[in-house]
Amino acid sequence: MDDGYYRFRKSLACIAALLLLFLLSACNGETPSPTASVPQPTNLQPTRTLTPFQPSPTPQLLAARVNGEAITLDQFHAELARYQVTVGTQLATEDEQRVIQDMVDRLLLSQAAAEAGYDVDEAAVQNRMDELATRLGDDQALVDWMARHGYTDESFRHDLALSIATAWMRDKIAAGVPGAVEQVHARQILLYNSEDASEVLVQLSAGADFAALAAEYDPVGKGDLGWFPRGYLLEPELEAAAFDLQPGELSDIIETGIGFHILQIEERETARTLEQDARLALQMQAVQDWLVERRGVSDIEILLP
DSSP states (O other): OOTTSSOOOOOOOOSOOOOOOOOOOOSSOOOOOSSOOOOOOSSOOOOOOOOOOOOOOOOOOEEEEETTEEEEHHHHHHHHHHHHHHHOSOOOHHHHHHHHHHHHHHHHHHHHHHHTTOOOOHHHHHHHHHHHHHHHSSHHHHHHHHHHTTOOHHHHHHHHHHHHHHHHHHHHHHTTSOSEEEEEEEEEEEESSHHHHHHHHHHHHTTOOHHHHHHHHOTTTTTEEEEEETTOSSOHHHHHHHHTOOTTOBOOOEEOSSOEEEEEEEEEEEEEEOOHHHHHHHHHHHHHHHHHHHHHTSOEEEOOO
């Protein structure tokens, strides 16, 4: 059997690698005094005080605004450049949308962390920088890494603080996934046209052994899907059918984008401990569900040209 269908949901890399760079300040340059001592004339006359012209600061162009908090166009372009280095190909419009959406999601998570009372102080950021430097070899290696990835000291610290808060909130959401949930142990026969599926269903209805037939069509895996909880399989139709069955029961033919399936449930438990990969899949789904809900109650403006 083609095992591409019933592979369980893969883990997504959820944690960012080393962010950041800090630029060394000019160590040998002297800092001018902010004010200079100017001799005053002894013959004072009333004078008109002229206020020096103070140009208005140039407003930063924005890529997005999330609950009043800005993502600047410069931040977006820097993140997009790092993304392009990672994927190694020319970016398309959908890649830009993926990057800005990821930045929005991180901001939503960090805002929720702050609302929950989690504060990322400068000491936490510095500790993480020290850890990264140790992992890379030394402080200079970290400086070089950050320089290659287009960070300044300010953007380095900002993104690292954001990453710490985002990870804290993500882990808080994931911790809400219980360790034991209802699960079924299923076996399937997967076929690639409806005629073959109908013939197999007739054989099964006449008393043919399900496991033996499954092994014929899938000599390696023998059709065994193992134990899985709700929200784990990639095809919702298959999962819904599995949880509608009791041990020993046979499904009708279930058509999905992969083919035509016939299921048999071997075992079922109301509170079975999750395997590590299943728990991770449910945790990732919990974070995604949280983000969907959070977006629905947030003020999000995408301002990309």
